[in-house]
Amino acid sequence: xxxxxxxxxxxxxxxxxxxxxxxxxxxxxxxxxxxxxxxxxxxxxxxxxxxxxxxxxxxxxxxxxxxxxxxxxxxxxxxxxxxxxxxxxxxxxxxxxxxxxxxxxxxxxxxxxxxxxxxxxxxxxxxxxxxxxxxxxxxxxxxxxxxxxxxxxxxxxxxxxxxxxxxxxxxxxxxxxxxxxxxxxxxxxxxxxxxxxxxxxxxxxxxxxxxxxxxxxxxxxxxxxxxxxxxxxxxxxxxxxxxxxxxxxxxxxxxxxxxxxxxxxxxxxxxxxxxxxxxxxxxxxxxxxxxxxxxxxxxxxxxxxxxxxxxxxxxxxxxxxxxxxxxxxxxxxxxxxxxxxxxxxxxxxxxxxxxxxxxxxxxxxxxxxxxxxxxxxxxxxxxxxxxxxxxxxxxxxxxxxxxxxxxxxxxxxxxxxxxxxxxxxxxxxxxxxxxxxxxxxxxxxxxxxxxxxxxxxxxxxxxxxxxxxxxxxxxxxxxxxxxxxxxxx
Amino acid sequence: xxxxxxxxxxxxxxxxxxxxxxxxxxxxxxxxxxxxxxxxxxxxxxxxxxxxxxxxxxxxxxxxxxxxxxxxxxxxxxxxxxxxxxxxxxxxxxxxxxxxxxxxxxxxxxxxxxxxxxxxxxxxxxxxxxxxxxxxxxxxxxxxxxxxxxxxxxxxxxxxxxxxxxxxxxxxxxxxxxxxxxxxxxxxxxxxxxxxxxxx
Numbered sequence: 001x002x003x004x005x006x007x008x009x010x011x012x013x014x015x016x017x018x019x020x021x022x023x024x025x026x027x028x029x030x031x032x033x034x035x036x037x038x039x040x041x042x043x044x045x046x047x048x049x050x051x052x053x054x055x056x057x058x059x060x061x062x063x064x065x066x067x068x069x070x071x072x073x074x075x076x077x078x079x080x081x082x083x084x085x086x087x088x089x090x091x092x093x094x095x096x097x098x099x100x101x102x103x104x105x106x107x108x109x110x111x112x113x114x115x116x117x118x119x120x121x122x123x124x125x126x127x128x129x130x131x132x133x134x135x136x137x138x139x140x141x142x143x144x145x146x147x148x149x150x151x152x153x154x155x156x157x158x159x160x161x162x163x164x165x166x167x168x169x170x171x172x173x174x175x176x177x178x179x180x181x182x183x184x185x186x187x188x189x190x191x192x193x194x195x196x197x198x199x200x201x202x203x204x205x206x207x208x209x210x211x212x213x214x215x216x217x218x219x220x221x222x223x224x225x226x227x228x229x230x231x232x233x234x235x236x237x238x239x240x241x242x243x244x245x246x247x248x249x250x251x252x253x254x255x256x257x258x259x260x261x262x263x264x265x266x267x268x269x270x271x272x273x274x275x276x277x278x279x280x281x282x283x284x285x286x287x288x289x290x291x292x293x294x295x296x297x298x299x300x301x302x303x304x305x306x307x308x309x310x311x312x313x314x315x316x317x318x319x320x321x322x323x324x325x326x327x328x329x330x331x332x333x334x335x336x337x338x339x340x341x342x343x344x345x346x347x348x349x350x351x352x353x354x355x356x357x358x359x360x361x362x363x364x365x366x367x368x369x370x371x372x373x374x375x376x377x378x379x380x381x382x383x384x385x386x387x388x389x390x391x392x393x394x395x396x397x398x399x400x401x402x403x404x405x406x407x408x409x410x411x412x413x414x415x416x417x418x419x420x421x422x423x424x425x426x427x428x429x430x431x432x433x434x435x436x437x438x439x440x441x442x443x444x445x446x447x448x449x450x451x452x453x454x455x456x457x458x459x460x461x462x463x464x465x466x467x468x469x470x471x472x473x474x475x476x477x478x479x480x481x482x483x484x485x486x487x488x489x
Numbered sequence: 490x491x492x493x494x495x496x497x498x499x500x501x502x503x504x505x506x507x508x509x510x511x512x513x514x515x516x517x518x519x520x521x522x523x524x525x526x527x528x529x530x531x532x533x534x535x536x537x538x539x540x541x542x543x544x545x546x547x548x549x550x551x552x553x554x555x556x557x558x559x560x561x562x563x564x565x566x567x568x569x570x571x572x573x574x575x576x577x578x579x580x581x582x583x584x585x586x587x588x589x590x591x592x593x594x595x596x597x598x599x600x601x602x603x604x605x606x607x608x609x610x611x612x613x614x615x616x617x618x619x620x621x622x623x624x625x626x627x628x629x630x631x632x633x634x635x636x637x638x639x640x641x642x643x644x645x646x647x648x649x650x651x652x653x654x655x656x657x658x659x660x661x662x663x664x665x666x667x668x669x670x671x672x673x674x675x676x677x678x679x680x681x682x683x684x685x686x687x688x689x
Contacts, residue, residue: 049681161518163571167530170565174537174558181554184547188554189540212611219654220603387657390650391669393611394643397618398677401686407619410686414615418608426526427518444557451551 005350009357014057015365018358021061022365023373028062029069030377031388036066036266037210040328042392044203044335045399052336057358059332063325064116064362067266067305068370071108071297072377075101084266084307087274087300094292102234102374107294109234109370110241111248111301116363118252118302119259119309124356126260130317134342136468137318140450144472146443149262149320150436151479156261156268157429162483168423169432175200176440183448195408202437203331204400204409208416209430210324211396216421219389234374244298247277255303259310262435265323266304273303309359316340316352320439324431327438335403520581527573534569537562606653614646618687635678638687643670 008014028039039062047055070085075092088108095104137145150173154165178189179199190196241248251273258269277299278289289296311322312329319341321327333340338348345352400413420430454462463470518526541558550556617638624637647666652659677683 045683046677046681049683161575163568163575164518167565167568167572170561170568171533173561174533174565177558177561183552184554186545186547186554188544188558189537216604216607219607219650220600384655386654387651387665390647390654393614393650394639394647394670394673397615397639397643397686398673398683402677402683405684407686410615410619414612417611421604421608426522428526447557448552451556452549455549455551 001350002353005354006357008053009057009354009361014053014358015361017054017057018061018361019365019369021058022065022362022369025062025065025067026069026072026366026369026373027065027377027380029066030072030373030380031069031385034388034392035210035214036063036070037324037328038214038392039066040325041206041210042395042399044206044328044331045402047332048335048402052338053354055332055336056329056355057361059329060355060358061362061365063329064305064308064359064366065369067308068109068112068301068366069377070304071112071301072105072370072374073381075104075108076378077381084270084304085300086267087270088297090290091293091296091300094290095294095297098292100292103237104292104294104297105374106235106237106371107240107297108301109367110238111298112305112370113363113367114241114248115252115255115302115305116308116359116366118249119256119306120356120359120363121309122253122256122306123309123313123359126313127317127352130313131342131345133468134317137342138450138466138469139446139453140462140466140469141472143443143446143450144469144476145318145320146439146446148472148476148479149314149439150432150443151476151483153262153435154429154432155479155483157431161427164428165432166480166483168428168430169436171419171423172433172436173440173443175205175433176437177444182441182445199441200412200437201404201409202327202434203335203403204413205416205437206324206328206331206434207396207399208413208418209420209434211392211399212413212417213420213424213430215389215392215396216417217424219386234371240294241298244295247280247295248298248302250280251277251299251302252306255306256310256313258303259307259322260313262314262320262322265311265325265431266307269307269310270300270304273299312355312359316344316355317342319442321435324434327431327434330438520576520579523572523576523579524581527569527576530569530572531566534562534566537565603653607650610646610649614642617642617645622687624687632679635674637674637685639685640670640674642687643673 025036025039028034029036040059043059043062047058050058067084071088071092074085074089075096078089078093092101092104092108095101150169151166154167154169155162156165158165158168174189176199178196180186180190180197181188187197254273254276255266255269258272259265274296277295278286281289281293281295285293285295307323311326314320314322315326315330317340319330319339321330330340338351396413396417397410400409401407403409420433423430423433457465463473538559541555541562544553544555544558546553546555621642622638623641624635627634644663644666647670648659648662651657651662651665655662657665674685678685
């Protein structure tokens with residue numbers, strides 16, 4: 001079974017699919033304003049018609065490519081293609097100004113390659129352990145896990161105001177309740193509409209929040225940027241990487257662990273690794289930070305790429321996406337009737353091995369294509385954002401429609417885009433809402449099931465008979481406590 | 490290499506290179522906007538609880554369809570109160586003059602106006618594809634050529650948006666829009682066999 005899936009992943013059609021995905025991802029990530037999540041959300045529709053494994057390979061290729069792509073514009077035009085490339089921009093652009101742009105990008109490529117490896121290896125190492133643990137989860141634990149996912153996502157995505165992150169998540173829960181309830185089939189928040197009884201699919205919500213909202217907020221802004229004329233030779237310097245091996249490994253661990261926490265994505269990972277790296281750098285190295293430090297690039301790029309593997313850990317084992325991009329992968333998998341979670345190895349034997357190999361192939365292709373695409377990307381920067389962003393509008397419409405072939409999803413997408421725009425203007429993060437729309441039905445069903453089980457038992461059995469659940473209660477309460485008291489002083 | 494650039498977007502992390510959470514957001518809100526948001530959220534929470542309470546309870550109270558929605562609504566109300574309290578502590582002021590000034594500023598701000606126009610165009614585009622749907626087919630013997638409301642209104646909407654934001658000539662905007670809409674339709678319809686909206 002394992003060999004079969006490895007051979008499938010190595011078949012020419014899969015390699016070609018991955019190559020297309022990685023190329024598209026790098027080009028997309030390199031364009032300022034076009035984020036990884038946006039790419040992933042829009043491509044769910046495209047993957048709808050693909051065969052299951054082709055779709056997974058394609059999405060993972062795009063994911064891997066776009067996370068690196070942000071570094072290109074960060075170094076060359078001082079604009080991070082994706083927000084997680086900000087630390088790379090801080091260190092890479094000063095180097096580019098000194099004429100070392102090629103070397104800076106080469107370092108970013110090598111660091112990304114290494115970061116992906118760290119993420120993949122830790123994913124392979126930890127999946128069996130998490131799966132073993134996850135098999136012990138019953139309804140009560142699944143409910144608490146889902147609520148912790150939404151709560152931590154709110155905390156991690158909202159900066160100094162976790163309350164806003166939680167509110168965003170709670171709005172998502174209300175959206176998730178719309179439709180027939182899963183236990184009795186009672187219509188909730190449908191107001192007599194038969195269309196609403198089907199519930200609101202999270203794919204149009206994802207496309208609206210991360211596609212249309214981005215267009216609405218970025219397109220009206222005016223931010224011209226200068227086009228670089230000279231890049232220099234792009235050679236990934238593995239000697240430089242060896243020099244900073246300790247920082248690289250540490251950043252890889254940070255990136256993977258952060259990736260595994262729902263809501264904490266590549267942005268948190270790259271900033272945290274960058275910050276830790278700066279504090280731990282030798283005095284002579286530290287003097288270079290902020291003025292063009294190769295070590296800074298290594299820390300940021302290793303961490304944000306290791307995040308890819310890390311984010312797949314909760315996604316595959318618990319069905320809880322590690323970040324918004326992983327939520328898009330989850331949506332693509334569900335479209336193919338692949339239900340991820342504790343029983344993934346039983347219900348879809350071999351799939352996990354396919355995903356490991358897909359990530360490894362995507363990493364190798366990312367390395368090659370990154371070197372090949374740097375110069376074409378410079379030409380791509382000549383295309384104004386005011387030309388590129390409008391072209392995404394029809395893609396949002398097709399993406400939302402394609403999944404269920406139902407035009408009402410396009411209206412949901414538009415409504416989600418508007419709500420996302422308003423929430424963004426008021427400083428609310430959007431990722432918790434998406435996570436809550438995905439996890440809401442899971443939390444609702446499991447809460448009611450577990451309460452039914454507990455109905456005839458004394459209330460303390462909820463704690464005494466469920467040690468994992470008790471740990472999760474403490475974790476949820478700590479998440480709220482930390483958000484309310486520690487951050488807000 | 491030139492670089493007269495500023496980091497784009499309004500995220501503080503991009504402007505100041507300071508991490509403000511995975512999505513940031515603190516810098517966009519004012520105490521007044523937080524207070525307004527809290528009021529709107531309170532209304533939403535009360536409505537959520539009101540409709541959830543009215544749901545029928547076919548079995549045990551513990552499996553009631555409204556149980557979790559009520560809990561969510563009540564906790565959302567508490568969070569809205571928390572947001573309002575915080576806004577008040579940060580000096581939120583909703584005096585009428587200030588509010589009117591904020592409204593005037595909002596609508597005279599060029600970025601907001603451009604955003605408003607964009608929303609109207611996209612809304613009209615989405616409605617037109619749905620309401621004025623058609624699907625024209627012509628069999629060439631080799632391939633069936635199709636042109637539907639999706640292509641037509643994509644071309645019209647894109648031409649308008651490009652003209653406003655890209656500011657190229659009408660002809661260039663039209664050519665780019667047409668090429669893009671037809672290419673997209675061909676890729677989805679012929680390449681991936683995905684039905685397009687408006688064409689059935």
